[in-house]
Amino acid sequence: MRMIDAADLPDLVTQEDALAAARDAASARAAGEVIDGRVQFDWANGESGVRIMGAAMPSLGIFGYKQFHWIDGGVWYACHIFRASDGAPLGVVDAASITTLRTAATAAVGVEALYGSDRKAVVAVIGSGAEAQAGLRALARVVPIRAARVYSRNTVNREIFATRMNDELALPVIPVDTLRKATDGVDIVYSATQSNGSVVYHADDVAGAAVVATIGSTSPDQREAAGDVFARASRILIDTEDAIAESGDLIEAALAPESFELLGTALAAPARRTEPYSVFKSIGSPEQDLVLAAHILRRAEEHGVGRTVAPAMSRKQNL
Structure with missing residues (x-):
């Protein structure tokens, strides 16, 4: 071995x-x-x-x-x-x-299944840690990114994120000091936060995007996206059926199992954009x-x- x-x-x-x-x-x-x-x-x-x-x-x-x-x-x-x-x-x-590589890659594949790879995108990244960095790297491989904005509560961390990703990906990555400045007018929202159980954003904060990808709530006591983010979505992909009972976000949303599609099922069909927005939710498997x-x-x-x-x-x- x-x-x-x-x-x-x-x-x-x-x-x-x-x-x-x-x-x-x-x-x-x-x-x-x-x-x-x-x-x-x-x-x-x-x-x-x-x-x-x-x-x-x-x-x-x-x-x-x-x-x-x-x-x-x-x-x-x-x-x-x-x-x-x-x-x-x-x-x-x-x-x-x-763990970081597969999480980012799975989320990027989920975004690709919902958004497609034939249209340029402006991306909002919520969070500035290693998972957020890996997520933007992976997204850049499947979607032509025109620009990105990053928001996190830590000013220094989001500045470091912007400088590092700008240099690495040769993209304009702009740090912003509020959530709405990050998400207003973007095509894709990618959230990877450690909120210690607190909701980070609601449906109104991301409603203008075409796709929201969220990876930050992987157990019942963790939170990232409010339940209304899922309740108002027109389409929800998940990486595993376990997400419905294990993610604090989906537990709050309390949607019927038939509200969700498996990522692998979506991969077998062409990307399909829906209104008002679609969500990819991952807890890892x-x-x-x-x-x-x-x-x-x-x-x-x-x-x-x-x-x-x-x-x-x-x-x-x-x-």
Whole structure:
């Protein structure tokens, strides 16, 4: 089996790889080819804990799990990949950056499915952290972006975001000091915030956009978009059915399950724009991590990157 650490990853995965993995994972889920489950437990009043998200995708030849744990303010991530045909371990991949890459790629694919890739866009980014930066990078690969604005509560962070993204993407990226200055007159809103449970924006704040992509509320106690953002949308794509019960935003919206479409289903049809706006909502799902990690392992084997070690397990033959 092959071990891939964080230092190996920049040479093994491109934005195009992440987008391709996101499409494969979404299509597999929509086709009913993903069997998944999750378990979480914590201790020390939630200050420490473990979460394991596993999935099997026999049609793609893999199964495995992403595991992360948090202790003393730090978080450790890893993806463990196995071959579906015989259960042999294929490798372990450091997953800290995989989480950011797959989230951004999946959201970009969602925007592309709703907005298309044939029309230039002005983008509002709400949030200025690593997830927001990765999101704009991914969006720039699927939609021709004319300009971007960024709003976050931290003045220094949004200035850094604008300078970095302007230089990296060769786009005019403008920091603004209010939410409405960011969203007024834009085509796409991309939100990736850490609001500590507080709603960041309402439907009136984004109603002029064609597409809203929101990735910031991934558990019942997290918030980003108010429920009316979804209630007033003409179309809502989600990356996994679990989002309906696990995102605080969708719990507030309290919409019927038939109000939502799976991303993979939308990918099988041409992009369709609707009025007043469409929403893509993502909470992440294990197949997104595992498909990308499996791709990284294949690339690593091709290029001889990473460390090969004897599997730390053996097969026991049942009699």
